[in-house]
Amino acid sequence: MSQVLHAPPPAPAEDDLAALAARHGLSVSGARPSLPEYVRQLWARRHFINAFATAKLTAQYSEAKLGQVWQVATPLLNAAVYYFVFGILLGTSRGVADYVPFLVTGVFVWTFTQNSIMSGTRAISGNLGLVRALHFPRAALPVSFALQQLQQLLFSMAALVLILLGFGMTPGVSWVLVLPVLALQFVFNAGVSMVMARMGAKTPDIAQLMPFVLRTWMYVSGVMWSIDRTLTRSDVPHVVKVLLESNPAAVYIDLMRFALIDSFKAHQLPHHVWALALGWALLAGVGGFIYFWKAEETYGRG
Amino acid sequence: MAEHTEPVPTVIADEVDIVYRVNGTGSGRGSATAALNRILRRGKAEKAAGVRRVHAVKKVSFVAYKGEAIGLIGTNGSGKSTLLKAVAGLLPVESGRIYTDGQPSLLGVNAALMNDLTGERNVHLGGLAMGMSREEIKSRYQEIVDFSGINEKGDFITLPMRTYSSGMAARLRFSIAAAKNHDVLLIDEALATGDRKFQQRSEERIRELRKEAGTVFLVSHNNKSIRDTCERVLWLERGELRMDGPTEEVLEAYEAFTGGAGKRPRK
Numbered sequence: 001m002s003q004v005l006h007a008p009p010p011a012p013a014e015d016d017l018a019a020l021a022a023r024h025g026l027s028v029s030g031a032r033p034s035l036p037e038y039v040r041q042l043w044a045r046r047h048f049i050n051a052f053a054t055a056k057l058t059a060q061y062s063e064a065k066l067g068q069v070w071q072v073a074t075p076l077l078n079a080a081v082y083y084f085v086f087g088i089l090l091g092t093s094r095g096v097a098d099y100v101p102f103l104v105t106g107v108f109v110w111t112f113t114q115n116s117i118m119s120g121t122r123a124i125s126g127n128l129g130l131v132r133a134l135h136f137p138r139a140a141l142p143v144s145f146a147l148q149q150l151q152q153l154l155f156s157m158a159a160l161v162l163i164l165l166g167f168g169m170t171p172g173v174s175w176v177l178v179l180p181v182l183a184l185q186f187v188f189n190a191g192v193s194m195v196m197a198r199m200g201a202k203t204p205d206i207a208q209l210m211p212f213v214l215r216t217w218m219y220v221s222g223v224m225w226s227i228d229r230t231l232t233r234s235d236v237p238h239v240v241k242v243l244l245e246s247n248p249a250a251v252y253i254d255l256m257r258f259a260l261i262d263s264f265k266a267h268q269l270p271h272h273v274w275a276l277a278l279g280w281a282l283l284a285g286v287g288g289f290i291y292f293w294k295a296e297e298t299y300g301r302g
Numbered sequence: 303m304a305e306h307t308e309p310v311p312t313v314i315a316d317e318v319d320i321v322y323r324v325n326g327t328g329s330g331r332g333s334a335t336a337a338l339n340r341i342l343r344r345g346k347a348e349k350a351a352g353v354r355r356v357h358a359v360k361k362v363s364f365v366a367y368k369g370e371a372i373g374l375i376g377t378n379g380s381g382k383s384t385l386l387k388a389v390a391g392l393l394p395v396e397s398g399r400i401y402t403d404g405q406p407s408l409l410g411v412n413a414a415l416m417n418d419l420t421g422e423r424n425v426h427l428g429g430l431a432m433g434m435s436r437e438e439i440k441s442r443y444q445e446i447v448d449f450s451g452i453n454e455k456g457d458f459i460t461l462p463m464r465t466y467s468s469g470m471a472a473r474l475r476f477s478i479a480a481a482k483n484h485d486v487l488l489i490d491e492a493l494a495t496g497d498r499k500f501q502q503r504s505e506e507r508i509r510e511l512r513k514e515a516g517t518v519f520l521v522s523h524n525n526k527s528i529r530d531t532c533e534r535v536l537w538l539e540r541g542e543l544r545m546d547g548p549t550e551e552v553l554e555a556y557e558a559f560t561g562g563a564g565k566r567p568r569k
Contacts, residue, residue, distance in 0.1 A: 017316040017363065021401035024311055029400040030391030048430035052414075055427050059418035062462065129413035132392050134431050135405060204325075298394055 032297040033137075035290070041137045049140050053148040075111065075156040079104040079163075086224040096226050097263035101167050105260055106223040108160055109253045112153040113189050114214050119145040120193025121210050124201035124299050131300040138299045139292050142197040146190040150182070160260075169262055177259035184281040185252040191284030194292035201299050221249040228268045245270035248280040312486055312517040313366040313389055313406065317398035320359040320384055320541075358384040360541040361398070366486075371518040373532035373549065375525070375556055381541040382521045386488045389519065403516065406486035407432070409479045421452055421459040421466070421474055428478040442481050449507070450477035451500065473500050480507050487515040491522055505530070525553055 033041060042049075061070040083103055086092040093099035123142040124131060131138060157178070165171075200206050222228075227250060231241040244250060255277055257264040270276065359381045366372055374382045387393040389400055390408045414431035415424045425446055429439035450473045452458045452466075463471055489508065508531065512518045522528050528535060528549065535552040537545040539559075545552045 017314050017365070017401075018399065020311060020365065021314045021316075021399075024403070026311065026314060026401035026403050029389060029402045029406070030394060045430075045433070047436055048427075048433075051427050051430050055416055055419055055423065059416045062418040127413075130431075132387055133408060133410050133413040135391060135407060136431065136433065300392055300394070 030297055032293070035293060038137055038139070038293050038296070042139055042143075045136055045140050048136065049144045049147060052140070052144045053151060056145075056148050057151050071152065071155040072159045075108055076159050078111070079107050082107055082224055092225045095229055098167060098169070098261055101164050101169060101261050102226070102257060102264070103224055104160055104163050105257050106253050108153065108156045109185070109256045110218055110221065110223045110249060111156070112149055112185065113192075113249055113252070114218065115152070116146045116149040116189035116193050117196055117214065118207075118210060119149065120189075121196040121200040121207045123193065123197040125204045125207065128300060138197075138296055139194060139289065142193040142292070143190050146186060146193050149189065150186050153182070164260060169260065172262070174259050178256065181252060181255045181259060181277070184277045187281040187285040188248055188252070189284075191281070191286070191288030194288035195284075198292050198295050201295070217247075217249060220244060221247055221253060223249075223253065226268075227254075242270070246276055248276075248284070251276045251280065309367040310403075311365050311401075312368050312403040313364075313519075314401040315362055315364050315385075315389070315398070316401070318359055318362045318385070318388060318400055319357070319396040319398055320381070320388055320393060321396040322356040322358055322384075324354045324356060358541055359388070359538075362538070362541075362543045363398075364536060364543065364546055366517050366519070368516045370534055371512055371520065371532045373528035373535040374519060374521045374538060375523075375528060375535055375552070376538035376544075377560065380538045382538050383490055385538065386490055386519060386521060389486075390488055402486060404485040406488055407482070407484045409484075409487060409489045409511075410475075411479045412475050415463065415475065415478075417464040418462055420462055421447075424463055424474070425459075425478055428475075429481065432479070432482050434482055446477045446481050449480075449503070450474045469497060469500075476500075476504055480504070480511060483514045484511065485515060486517045486519075487511055488519045489521065525557070529553065 032038075057071075058068075061067055064070055066073070083100060087099055087103060093103075096102055120142045123145050124138060127141055130141075196206070196210070222244070227241065227244050231244070245254075251270070251273060254264075254269055255273060258266065258269055362385065374385065376382050384393060386408065388395055389402065390406050391400075391402070392408065411428040411431055414428050416427070419427070425443060426436075426439055429442075430436070434442075447453055447459055450470075452470055452474055458466065458470065463474070466474070505527070508518075508520075512531070518531075520528065520531055532549050535545075535547065535549045535556075536543060537552050537556055545555060
């Protein structure tokens with residue numbers, strides 16, 4: 001190329017510019033890609049998503065003296081607090097067989113959903129620096145945060161196995177069910193995270209509200225009490241029990257208990273429980289992804 | 303080569319406006335009610351309710367061609383960095399359009415790096431964040447570390463980044479950012495990092511990147527580095543494009559403007 005290029009163009013008229021761009025096949029900067037293209041871009045960034053999640057997880061306790069021991073110690077301490085309050089003080093444990101494994105499973109599985117949604121809400125609004133500095137499909141952020149929570153849960157599951165063995169559970173074939181349950185719950189969490197990420201990006205105040213919503217959700221989801229046992233005996237309308245039992249958090253918690261705890265029998269599960277687990281995952285996963293993608297080009301606005 | 307061959311445009315800005323909206327700038331008194339008001343009467347009462355609109359870039363048009371290195375100058379807060387971010391597709395424009403050839407990238411990965419991780423892991427993380435493949439990072443890893451000079455004073459790359467001096471951290475960040483080749487490269491005052499020796503190395507690297515890139519934009523307050531690297535300059539002032547022309551001509555006018563306490567606005 002010669003250097004004669006820059007007699008600075010005397011700012012051409014505006015329709016000229018659009019025509020010039022079209023003639024040279026330039027594309028509009030920052031435009032939203034099509035949905036299949038977006039999926040392709042996201043897949044191409046899978047290593048980043050994974051590395052970002054692991055990095056966040058590792059960075060979490062890097063200044064603590066005990067370091068990564070906290071990955072296991074934190075969920076254990078949580079479970080201990082809930083056991084003290086609900087198992088001993090309030091006596092929720094009455095009539096629930098194997099209450100400690102029941103409670104700990106519930107707490108861990110619930111924490112996975114709770115933390116995913118919480119960090120999803122701040123996924124965009126809390127990482128504006130990143131969003132404004134680098135170009136990548138923004139869905140990578142909420143997915144990455146959900147993945148971080150999944151990795152965290154795997155640490156908790158190691159602690160859980162110790163507790164289960166300590167309370168005399170025997171590993172059985174049903175333990176394999178943990179894998180599909182985790183996969184479905186992960187898809188569900190990632191989906192809800194994406195919905196919350198878009199809402200949180202537009203209205204950061206939602207992050208202040210979420211702890212209250214989540215706490216309410218936790219108490220109705222049977223994390224520390226048995227929906228089945230408590231409501232069968234009381235005179236609550238049947239429809240309430242069905243609704244409580246089909247809420248996604250309760251579904252994933254009960255499936256996990258069914259997989260891991262010997263005394264938790266199939267008749268304690270709601271009807272069509274696997275269909276519910278799959279349905280919630282698909283609804284949240286696909287719906288959340290599309291909802292998030294629809295606003296892709298607006299993330300990062302001041 | 304025929305002089306009338308049409309130059310190939312790589313970035314076209316067409317009447318671009320960029321507006322920031324800032325929450326919580328209420329005058330202090332009654333800001334809680336203002337916030338409620340804002341939520342209830344979305345859109346309508348934006349201004350009354352304490353949302354300030356900052357019109358950062360106003361009706362800016364230009365065409366950048368392949369092979370050009372363009373400097374962006376202007377006093378602080380004149381909208382230079384904002385314009386770059388919009389060209390990179392990272393900030394949405396309020397009205398107008400920006401057309402680009404391929405994906406322009408901003409030189410900078412600071413936001414993706416984590417102080418609690420080792421330099422080594424940050425090289426990987428930063429590379430992935432910029433869209434490099436794992437193989438690409440592996441093959442360039444040694445090059446990045448050597449360029450940063452982090453290991454010149456001992457094995458620092460395996461220590462967490464929070465233990466680095468600010469100069470060391472800046473050098474590593476620049477080295478990671480400069481490791482990738484770009485079609486359209488946007489540089490936001492990246493030259494001012496590190497000691498003199500490192501600055502020379504980075505200027506060299508920028509010239510290399512320029513050779514590989516189609517077009518380079520450089521934001522800087524250092525008129526010397528603009529003179530050294532750019533042949534065309536855009537001068538932004540209060541969000542408006544004040545001048546667009548050959549480096550010498552624009553810089554002369556700009557120096558007169560800043561030196562003469564803003565007395566003689568040309569044009």
